Amino acid sequence: MIFIHAFRHKLYSDGRKWAYDVLKKKLIAAEAESEKDILVQDHFQHAVFCLLAYMCFGDKLKETIIREIEAVQRPILTNFIRFNVLNFMPRLGKIVFRKRWKELLEIRRNQEDVLLPLIRARQEKIKHKGLGENQGIVCYVDTLFDLQLPKENSERKFSEGEIVSLCSEYINGGTDTSTTTLQWVMANLVKHQDIQEKLVREINRVVKRGEDIIKEEDLIKMPYLKAIVLETLRRHPPGHFILPRAVTEDTVLDGYDIPTNAMVNFTVADMAWDPNVWEDPMEFRPERFYGDNGEVEFDLKGVKEIKMMPFGAGRRVCPAISLAILHQQYFVANLVRDFKWEVEDGEDVDLSEKQDFTMIMKNPLRTRISPRIKDS
Structure with missing residues (x-):
C-alpha cells in the first residue's frame, strides 16, 4: 500500500485540484439554476468518486465514465x-436466496463491463509508455499488475476478476465514508456560523491573495481546520461500528469472557460520546482538540491511548487514515474559502442521525451558497 503513504500524497495533488474544480463548477451551476436550497450530497459524492477514480486508474476520466x-x-x-x-452457508444460500444471488451476479457483471476496460487500458498504457518521468502517476491498479500470489509450489499474478474486485473495494472503501464525513462537516459549519467565520479568518491569514486554490502545504498551517475535521469525526463518525474483530485465544475483557474466534464489534460512536472522557460530548466544539501549546495534537491512531477510533486503532488501523484527513481538509478549506454556506432566515440544520450502516442525516444537507467576495 505504498501508494497511499504520506510521502506520496503530493503526487496526487493534480487529481485533488481536478476533483474540486469539478465540484465547484457543479455547485456554481446548481446555485445559478435554483432559487431554493441546494442538495449538496450528490455533488459531494460525485467529486469523491472523481478523486478516487483518478487515484485508482491514474487518469482524469470523462464525466460519463x-x-x-x-x-x-x-x-x-x-x-x-x-x-x-x-456469506452464511453459501451453497444453501444460493438456493434459498436465489433471487438475491441472481441480483448479485448481475451487479458483478455490470462492474466488469465498466471497470475491466479501464484496467486493460491502463495496462496497455504501461506496456507501451511505461511509468517514468512525465509519464503520469503511479495509481492503485498499477500496484496490482505485478504482485505475485503464493500458490502451492509456484506463484501467480492476480486474475482480471480479482483486480476488478480489488478496485471496486478500493473505490467503495473511500467513497461513502468520505462523502458522509464531508456532509457532516459542512452541516455543522452551516449550523454554527461563528465556527465557519473563524475558519474563514484562519484561511485568509494563511493563503495569499490571488491564489486560485488552497494547496496541501497551506493546510498544515491551519490548526482550526484540522480541529473541525477531528471534531466531526468524533461527534459524527461515518459508521457506528468498525469492521468486526475476532480474538485468537480465550480472553477476559472488562469482566466478560470472550472465547476463541468470537466476533467482537466496537461501538465507535458511543466511545466518542462518553461523558467520562469528553466534556459535554454532544456539543460541537473544535477547540477541545487544542493542546496547552496552542497546537492541535491528537492520537487518532490510538498508539498511546484510545479516546475515539473512527478509523480503528492499533495495528489494524485504516491504512489510508492520513490520506482521508487530507482530503477532508482540502475540500472543506476550499469550499469555505470560495462560498458562504448558510440556510434561509428562521430555518435550521437538522443534525439528527439515521441509525444505519453509515451514520447519515435523516434529512440530507440542503443549503444556500453564495460566492465570497475576494480581494483583488
Missing part, C-alpha cells in the same frame, strides 16, 4: 447488508 462507475458501485454499498446473508 465517472457516472458509469458510480452506477455500478452504488448497488454494492446500498445492498451490503442484504447480500451479507449469502
Whole structure:
C-alpha cells in the first residue's frame, strides 16, 4: 500500500485540484439554476468518486465514465447488508436466496463491463509508455499488475476478476465514508456560523491573495481546520461500528469472557460520546482538540491511548487514515474559502442521525451558497 503513504500524497495533488474544480463548477451551476436550497450530497459524492477514480486508474476520466462507475458501485454499498446473508452457508444460500444471488451476479457483471476496460487500458498504457518521468502517476491498479500470489509450489499474478474486485473495494472503501464525513462537516459549519467565520479568518491569514486554490502545504498551517475535521469525526463518525474483530485465544475483557474466534464489534460512536472522557460530548466544539501549546495534537491512531477510533486503532488501523484527513481538509478549506454556506432566515440544520450502516442525516444537507467576495 505504498501508494497511499504520506510521502506520496503530493503526487496526487493534480487529481485533488481536478476533483474540486469539478465540484465547484457543479455547485456554481446548481446555485445559478435554483432559487431554493441546494442538495449538496450528490455533488459531494460525485467529486469523491472523481478523486478516487483518478487515484485508482491514474487518469482524469470523462464525466460519463465517472457516472458509469458510480452506477455500478452504488448497488454494492446500498445492498451490503442484504447480500451479507449469502456469506452464511453459501451453497444453501444460493438456493434459498436465489433471487438475491441472481441480483448479485448481475451487479458483478455490470462492474466488469465498466471497470475491466479501464484496467486493460491502463495496462496497455504501461506496456507501451511505461511509468517514468512525465509519464503520469503511479495509481492503485498499477500496484496490482505485478504482485505475485503464493500458490502451492509456484506463484501467480492476480486474475482480471480479482483486480476488478480489488478496485471496486478500493473505490467503495473511500467513497461513502468520505462523502458522509464531508456532509457532516459542512452541516455543522452551516449550523454554527461563528465556527465557519473563524475558519474563514484562519484561511485568509494563511493563503495569499490571488491564489486560485488552497494547496496541501497551506493546510498544515491551519490548526482550526484540522480541529473541525477531528471534531466531526468524533461527534459524527461515518459508521457506528468498525469492521468486526475476532480474538485468537480465550480472553477476559472488562469482566466478560470472550472465547476463541468470537466476533467482537466496537461501538465507535458511543466511545466518542462518553461523558467520562469528553466534556459535554454532544456539543460541537473544535477547540477541545487544542493542546496547552496552542497546537492541535491528537492520537487518532490510538498508539498511546484510545479516546475515539473512527478509523480503528492499533495495528489494524485504516491504512489510508492520513490520506482521508487530507482530503477532508482540502475540500472543506476550499469550499469555505470560495462560498458562504448558510440556510434561509428562521430555518435550521437538522443534525439528527439515521441509525444505519453509515451514520447519515435523516434529512440530507440542503443549503444556500453564495460566492465570497475576494480581494483583488
